[in-house]
Amino acid sequence: MAKKHQIPFQEVKLFSIAMPKYQKQTRFLVAVDCIIFGFDGTELKLLLVQRGLEPEKGKWSLIGSFIREEEDFEKGANRILNDMTGLEGVYLEQLHAFGKPDRDPIERTISVAYFALIDIHQYERQLNDDYHAEWFPIKDAPRLIFDHEQMVEMAKKRLRYKAAFHPILFELLPEKFTVPQLQNLYEGIFDTVFDKRNFSRKIQSTKLLVKQKDKDKENSKKGAYYYKLDKRRYAANFHAFLNFIPNPDNIK
């Protein structure tokens, strides 16, 4: 039974049509792993699961899955994301393919890593707790299996790089947010502080923000005005270069 599965169905074709070259090649397991970022208004977080199977059972891991015969990577990543969070239409981008022969000690497995940005509040509404998933502050995450820490590092870099030029961080925010919250997010990601007058001016100059009438009173006595994202402009300007960051050098 397992043996039958082991022989790829395409091989039938290989034997009927003459296709000598393809026959001799080794086939590999291919997985998709997702680096899922969330923001709770204060700090950047990472969604991790406790691995359910050996090896390394019980250790923390990115959320991943083997790719299925009929699905491509995007579909696989979306499936994983939907299973875990119940969310659809999440921001998702291919990060990198990882392929060191020994990255999985059991059997060589190629992993195509994706990173996702989600509004953590949406998640909380949709939560599916079947998987023992947990949010960890990015600066205080546990050890991860295999090369998953390397993946997270690369994803953080990529996120920083993109955020320096594109308004990508809005993907992490709830529908209504304040400018101080937004600044907080930028400061967390770039691990620095910005002058709030200059930051506000720069953000406003993008014209992506629509001021609301009400204020957030949770975080200060005076209260900070809520803003919403102008989705039309956001979609149109996503690829424009906005130079969010004062000295983008050494971002890499």
Place this chain on the structure above:
Amino acid sequence: MAKKHQIPFQEVKLFSIAMPKYQKQTRFLVAVDCIIFGFDGTELKLLLVQRGLEPEKGKWSLIGSFIREEEDFEKGANRILNDMTGLEGVYLEQLHAFGKPDRDPIERTISVAYFALIDIHQYERQLNDDYHAEWFPIKDAPRLIFDHEQMVEMAKKRLRYKAAFHPILFELLPEKFTVPQLQNLYEGIFDTVFDKRNFSRKIQSTKLLVKQKDKDKENSKKGAYYYKLDKRRYAANFHAFLNFIPNPDNIK
């Protein structure tokens, strides 16, 4: 014999240790394909080969190969590149993993695409003509097999994007080059023209160029001074943001 090859060696482990999950997964062919860019002083070119095996035998294709059991993607890409061009230490960067189930009509094959930048003159010295490889002007390339044209498009975009901020295009130039040549390259890649005074000022401000005593007399009567790349600074500043391009908007 072919059958024996067909069963991945790791499977032995799977049967001795209990590892139920891994068993049921389908394995896939994994290839590396290289988008190889070259610059001849006038225009940007692409190195293509005529495919040697069915299907689509004789059609033009990117240079690629199935990945071997013991090599990772970088090693595979370097192997391909070295086989084709005889060159080592070539600039190489992972572009994207392509995984549509039907991208290869014979059997599902994952392709991890890399793009390479090479000094075309070095190539000519090292040329290995076993493979029927040929340079095509990027604007006048033939139809390619499978999804290779999509790969090339993505590589062009990536190259443009990177070149807008990082001094990556020096990888395409010979050791000695002139400022007008460099400008030519930038203009070709961004498909526009720049003011030569401003361009020269911007390039010089990077301090990456070391003026030589001799001139290139091939392309003008007056001759243009040769420059060399300051490799120390280049290595140190590669990740700095240099803002080479006047209006980097809509580069994507």
Place this chain on the structure above:
DNA sequence: ATATTAAATGTACTTTTTACACTTATTTTT
């Protein structure tokens, strides 16, 4: 000697970025 060609070079103007400090709204404390 003259014409031709492409290379090299400077300046004034505009836009963007940066540095920097006080006032305001509201709640908490006394």
Place this chain on the structure above:
DNA sequence: AAAAATAAGTGTAAAAAGTACATTTAATAT
């Protein structure tokens, strides 16, 4: 009820970067 505390909100001047633009120069060809 007044005073203190807290974080939000806002403007201006100086510096740096980016842009637009035209003439001179070196060498060869006529």
